[in-house]
Amino acid sequence: MPTRFFNTYSRQLEEFRPIDPAGKRVKLYTCGPTVYNFAHIGNFRAYVFEDLLQRHLEARGFEVERVMNLTDVDDKTIRGCRQLGVRLADFTQKFKDAFFEDLGTLRVKRAQHFPAATDYVAQMIEMIRVLVEKDIAYQAEDKSLYFRLSKFPEYGKLAHLNLDELRPSGRITSDEYEKENVGDFALWKAWDEDDGDVKWDSPWGPGRPGWHIECSAMATALLGPEIDIHCGGVDNIFPHHEAEIAQSESVTGKKFVNCWLHCAHLMVEGQKMSKSAGNFYTLRDLLEKGWTGREIRYALITVNYRLPLNFTFDGLAAARSALGRIDEWVARVADRAGSAILPDDMPTDFATGIEAFFTDLDEDLNISGAMGRLFDLIRDTNRALDSGEINAGIAAAILEGWKRINSVLALEREAHTPSPEVLAHTEQRQVARANKLWAESDRLRDAIAAHGWIVKDTKEGPKLTPKQ
RNA sequence: GGCGGAGUAGCCAAGUGGGAAGGCCGAGGUCUGCAAAACCUCUACGAGUGGGUUCGACUCCCACCUCCGCCUCCA
Secondary structure (H helix, E strand, C coil): CCCEEEECCCCEEEECCCCCCCCCEEEEEECCCECCCCCEHHHHHHHHHHHHHHHHHHHCCCEEEEEECEECCCHHHHHHHHHHCCCHHHHHHHHHHHHHHHHHHCCCCCCCECCEHHHCHHHHHHHHHHHHHCCCEEECCCCCEEECHHHCCCCCCCCCCCHHHCCCCCCCCHHHCCCCCCCCCEEEEECCHHHCCCCECCCCCCEEECHHHHHHHHHHHHHCCCEEEEEEEHHHHHHHHHHHHHHHHHHHCCCCEEEEEEECCEEECCEECCCCCCCCCEHHHHHHCCCCHHHHHHHHHCCCCCCCEEECHHHHHHHHHHHHHHHHHHHHHHHHHCCCCCCCCCCHHHHHHHHHHHHHHHECCCHHHHHHHHHHHHHHHHHHHHCCCCCHHHHHHHHHHHHHHHHHHCCCCCCCCCCHHHHHHHHHHHHHHHCCCHHHHHHHHHHHHHCCEEEEEECCEEEEEECC
């Protein structure tokens, strides 16, 4: 069964085929953060979705070359560094570092390239130069350079907007009067006083690149003129991705992107996330409230990317419970597998269940379906474990299946090893229990708990589980 | 006004022209010194509303209602 994705461009499910003639390498470009603040969970929804995409493609045998850019120069970063009176690079570095730390917390696999816009200004200038040469870019009275939309009739096709029908909104303000056409977007912004010392030299005078050209330049510089998949949030479709297409294709003459994937917005407790509504959360805010990275990952990843995601604390609690169930199951299967290294053949029901996890993801990353398969597998194997139908070899095979599934989900609990002290307490407690010294047993249980472990008495003896 | 997305149990949510997945919560049970945990079982005669097509509609068509997004630098 082929992998299919919903291409924003065609608004249809399309079979995925890489440009690579060998059908192996996949070029993936994902719009990254603007590093002017800590990223919020809405941002991370997109990055977690892209991570699921990358991991699933890899599980399907593709070699993914991914680029995620860092926008480290734009209006907001400039405003931020000016307010603090620090250099732009110093201002953004703090948020770059935080961003990578957050990606780690959410177990997002690292892209091969994290280009920073400020390292690619030369490439941006070169692209603009070509556009000027082709008479597609022009310099306006304000010294800035703009993209001449009349030269790119395709503009609007991704968003399915008819430019002639665009309703003038309040967001088109009067300061755009220098442009030939209100829709023409900036390629190069001429320096002005508000920019402080943030400026680069160019053939058209000092200034800085426009936002859209940043992505075009970094994408084509690192991945070449043709990209398999380009991702972002739905709000990037217009105008950002539309502009990327216009710029890149005007320069290279090639189809910029084969497949566009956009994830829907995230809401918090049914409301649009906003600072004024008091429901604006960075990842750090949630960690402070005691939630873990993988719980947040679970909550973000388990709703299909094309659906608006309502992020709630109930949802986080549900994620915690569901993860606990998975953890118990993994521990139980691993326990039964023991030291068995060579897996036996699984009963076919289990094997098909594991495969179904992946085939569900093949259909536009149907994560809900796939999670259903996983929980079916969990229930079925738990039942079989209860009735003693699973030997060590079969357990080892199931465990292998889980490892494959987890290579996509990245939701397995971190390995914890109990300290010698905890182990000693556990042993002493067994002695106390054998002698029916219940008070002593309970005291030791509390002592173990104080070290962060929960001891459970099972038929096979005491089991230690880390708290959380 | 234009374009697009979505309404399925208390919450999240999947698939499907013919038996309504799965998760969380809840109830019952098994286990247990107790507890906790875990595991098992159960939980929508009904799919925003009203029509239509059909032997049969949650699924297809039409209308309406509600919510959400984009409409020129928000993931």
